């Protein structure tokens with residue numbers, strides 16, 4: 001499928017114009033970044049795995065009535081999507097306290113939350129994606145109305161319920177994750193956008209609590225690709241017999257590391 005002009009290049013993905021008005025092509029790169037871009041590396045094969053894992057999850061969500069931007073996967077690294085104007089808000093859903101929540105509020109790492117917690121952060125790299133309240137979102141017009149915001153929060157919780165069950169069924173705890181939503185350029189519907197993958201979720205093995213997500217990169221734990229592959233295998237996306245060399249998964253190659 002012919003790609004149109006590049007519309008946007010982010011840390012892990014590139015969006016091109018798609019073949020028809022209102023469509024785009026989302027390309028998954030192998031680049032990994034953390035700590036607001038201060039740590040960077042190329043992790044060979046990551047884009048291919050995230051493309052497959054995100055396709056699997058978004059297709060499953062679609063089947064339970066969550067409308068997403070994904071139209072179909074095109075190849076190893078690309079998906080055909082509905083182009084959206086992304087709301088400048090990240091929706092973080094947490095089931096277990098870890099990461100920035102523990103640092104910000106001094107909550108013990110691993111604390112099981114009585115109910116899922118939805119947090120909002122303002123998407124702004126210069127400000128380090130600060131946590132904001134519902135009132136900030138409405139006051140500054142990042143999302144048009146309280147009804148829309150509540151509707152999205154409801155979807156976040158529904159997605160969490162579904163994903164928690166899906167991962168639990170394959171021996172993985174869904175600790176937390178990030179979602180992005182946007183309004184379709186042409187039809188103006190609100191759609192779940194971006195990706196859901198081990199780059200955007202924290203996933204711990206149920207019995208060993210081994211991290212199967214981007215924390216392996218953030219915390220220099222090694223075996224990043226192996227962990228992402230493990231997630232894909234458990235979800236039944238790739239099989240034991242998959243010849244890894246065929247899909248060119250190599251060793252992670254660090255190109256530049258600048259720690260805080």
Ligand code: UDP
Pocket residue numbers: 090092098099100101129176177178199200201202214
């Ligand atoms: N997350 C993400 N993109 C971001 C920030 C967070 O995908 O820009 C995900 C992250 O992978 C984790 C969850 O959201 O699954 C919560 O992240 P947290 O706020 O703890 O931030 P971090 O510790 O990564 O700074």
